Amino acid sequence: MSLAGYLSEYSLAEIFHFVQEGNKTGLLSLVPENTLGRSFSSGYYLAFEGGRIMSVTDAAGAKHQSLLDLMQQRRWLSVEQVVGLRTRIASLDRPLGTYLKSIDVVNAEQLTLVFNSQVIAATCKLFEIHNGKFKFDPQAPLSYGEMTGLSQTANEVALLGLRMLKDWSGLTAKLPAPEFGLQRLSTSPGLRLDAQEANVWNLALGELSIAKIAEKLGLEIARVQQIGFRLSAIGLVHEVTIEPSQPLIGLQEAPPVCVGGGNANVPVSASFLSNLMGFLKKKG
Known part of the structure; x- marks a missing residue:
């Protein structure tokens, strides 16, 4: 079942928690408010498998390089290799990074470096978005061509994103x-x-x-x-x-014993006191 709504109602961190707690696999689309009315192609796509984030892409292509382009820029892949991989990328049955590592084109250290910059750092910046639309689609196809094969839990990334957040004004009400x-x-x-x-x-x-x-x-x-x-x-x-603390109740002074019908203003007769003293001496 898909989930859709507005970031003003559910923060990105809360959405990430939903994805991890439900062990969800699918595609989360984010459309910032300043791009609403255009299309989902103006937003971001975040791929999850089993509650773990696998990749993030800028659908417009202006702020986010593809995984192949990034590897070519770092000179891990030649132009010829990139051209050959583009023709086969749609038919991959596993993450691109996993495949390239299996044929000794890249190593684990290189994949970690790319994952941290291409996925973690990019995702953390998305926590600055507090207004816009989101949609989580568990039926959407995932692109293995943008995956390194590494992943991190949604909650871990959410915690990192909120730690890095400088402007909290958009979350004040929460x-x-x-x-x-x-x-x-x-x-x-x-x-x-x-x-x-x-x-x-x-x-x-x-x-x-x-x-x-x-x-x-x-x-x-x-x-x-x-x-x-x-x-x-x-x-x-x-x-x-938090319940307000209750004031301590001190010991109250015992009320005076009164005679004469309980009226403290009634005088005590001398004969009454004489008889009372005699009674107490006999009891002793």
């Missing part, structure tokens, strides 16, 4: 409020967190508000809000309401 708290959803994050993320994770026990966590860690509240959002977007924590 940030957890300072008076809300964070509660872990598992006993272990399962991902490599940076130092600040790990510190917030350790305090995400549903007991302290965002503001209190910021105070305890010596961080700005906005910084903890951002960390809270990225941990929440990839399913590590969720927001909780």
